[in-house]
Amino acid sequence: MRPFLTKSPDAVEAVLGGIIASSRHPLEQVPGHLALLHRGNPSRRVRILVGGGSGHEPLFLGAVGPGMADAAIAGQVFAAPNPMSVQAAIEACTAPSPRSSVAPEGSLLIYGNYSGDVLNFGFAADEIRQAGGRIDEVRVHDDIASRPPAELEKRRGIAGDIFVIKTTCAAADRGLPFDDVLRIARKACLATRSLGVALGAASSIDTGKPMFDLPAGQIEIGMGLHGEMGVKRSAFEPAATLVPHMLEMILADYAATGSRPARVAAMVNGLGSTTILELLAVSARLREALGTQGVAVSFLRTGQFATSLDMAGFSITLMALDSELEPLLDAPCSSFCYSNPA
Template sequence: MKTKKLINDGAAAVDEMLAGILAAHPRHLRVVEGSPRSIVANEGPRPGKVGLVIGGGSGHEPTFLGFVGKGLADAAAIGNVFASPPPDPIIECAKAVDGGAGVLFMYGNYAGDVMNFDMAAEMLAMDDIEARTVLTTDDVASAPIEQRERRRGVAGNVFIFKAAGAACDLMYSLDEVERVARWANDRTYTMGVALSPCSLPQTLKPNFQLGDDEMEIGMGIHGEPGVARGPLKPADQVTSELLDRILGEMKAERGDRVAVLVNSLGSTPLMELYIMMRKVKMMLDAAGIEIHLSLVGNYCTSLEMAGASITLMHLDDELQRLIDHPCDCVMFRSGEASR
C-alpha cells in the first residue's frame, strides 16, 4: 500500500521544498548563485569569523536548514532525501562563508557525508581555504561507548551545532571553535524509539516494517536497525528505558546541569512529547540533576516516522554560556533574538 504525501513529484520534492523555504524566509536565507543546494545565512558570515557549514540529507527538517542564521550555522549544504550532498554545494557553502579565519564542517557521522565533505575539504585547500571537520556522534544506541567514534549523529546535533555556532559568533579562533565542537559532542547523548516507519517521496512505501503493537528502541533516523524490538510499552516505561541508558553513560552527579531535548521523529504529536518530558523531569529531579534548558518538538525528524528521541547535553559553565548565546534562525531562535 502506498502512503499519501502532499507533493507534486517525488524527484522534485527537495528542490521545491528549498524554493518554498527561500520564499518564506528571505530575511534569513539566500541561495548561492548557480548552486541551488547551498543555503547561506544573510547574517552571520563576516570578515575574521570562522564559518560554520553544516549539512546532510533532506527529510530531517528542521535539521539542517532550520539552524542556518545569525549565531548558529552560516550555511547548509543540502542533499537528496536521506542522502549526502555532493562535494560541489559543500564547496560553494564554504566559499560563501569564508571570512579568512577558516571553516568548520559539522554533520552526522554517516559514510556518504564523510566521503563528500572530506573531498570538499581537500578541494578547498587548493584555494587556500582551511576546512576542518567535527563529526557528531551522539546516538548512544549505534555503537558501544568504547567505539563512540563509530556512532551516528542524530538529534543532539541541535545542541552541538548551537555551541559551535555561538563560538563562531563570538569570534573564537578555528582552534577554539573546533575544541568547543568536540567538547559539546563528547557531552551530548541521544536515545530514540520508533513506533512506525516513514516513506520516501520517490517510493511512497514504508522503509521498514513494525507490527501494529511493536516498537523499536535505538532505531536510526534513516531506519537503521535499533538495539531492541518488542511490544509497545507505556510512555513512562519507554522514557525510563531511554533515559536510563543515557544516564548510565553520562555519569552526572547531584547538582549537575543539563540541556534536554524531547524530539519528535516526525509524526509524534506534542501531547505525547510532553508526557515524556514530564517523566524526564521526574527522573532528573530524583537524580538531583538540574534542567537548565528544555526543548520539546520537531528538531530532527525522519519524514513522517512515528517515535521520539531524548537528548541530554551535560553542561559546564562554558557550554551553558554558549547554549544561551542568542541566535536567530528560520526554525530556531534563542536568547535576545527570540524575544
C-alpha cells in the first residue's frame, strides 16, 4: 500500500479532524488530547466512553454521537490510548453541562480486551475512583479464535465492540441507573461472538510493508485486528463454503457455553481493503447459512465498522438477542461509525 498519510501521529490527528468535519452533530476535541466529546445525550445518568488504538476506523473515534458514546479516546496506530487522555475525557464528560437534564452518577468505559488498553484505561479509572468518582469498565471479548470457551473473558475484542457499545448507550439513554447500565453492558458482551478471516496482511503506515506474512492463495481464519495469529491457515475458500464454515464455528462456541441463540443480530465487517461487492456477497451467504441452521435474523448490518488499516478480509459478528437486548440494539443512533434511523 502507498498511503496518503506517511506518519502515524499525523494520521491520528487527521482522523480526529476528519470525524469532526464530517459529523452531522456537534463534536469537540478534548483540549490537548486525542479524544472527542459529544454533549447531546442529555437524559443519561451514566456517561459512556469508548476507546482503543487507531487504525481501526471508523471505530473508535467515529462511535461518538447521539445514541452512541459520549466520548472516545484514541491511541496511536495499534497502540492503547494515553491514560492521561482517558482521564481528561472522563472529567470532561462528567463536568456539569447546561445540556444535561440529570446529573451523572458516573462513567462506564468500554474497550477491547487488550493488555495495553486494560492497563491504561484501568490506570485512569483508578485515578477517578481515588478522586471520589464512580466508574467501571467493560472489556469486550467477542473474538472466539483468541481463547477457548472456558476462558471466554480472556478473549480479545474485535468488531463485536460495535454491538456492545450500541446496546449499552441505548440503556443509558433510557435514564437507567448505573448498576442497570453496567449489567446490560456485561450481558451484551457475553451475548456477542465474532470470528475474522484474512487473505492479505495490513500494511504499515510508516513503512508501507506488510505487517505479517500470509502466502498467496492461503487464508487465515481467526486473524486478530492487529494481525494476531488465527486458529487455522488453509487454502483459499470462496464465500459459498467459507461463510457456512465460519458460522458453524461461532454457533459451536455458543453451544459450548450453553447459549446457542434462536435469534440474532448479525454484522459483516470489512477489515480494510475488502470490497463492498465482496462484503455483500458474504452477507447473502451468511443470511442463507443462518436460515439453514434455524437461527432467526433480526437484522444484518454490512460495511466497514472495525478495520485493520488495509487488511484484506472480513469478520462475522453475532449477538444473541432477547426481549431486553433487541430493542436496545435497534434504538435510534447517529455516528460516523454506526447509525440506526429513527
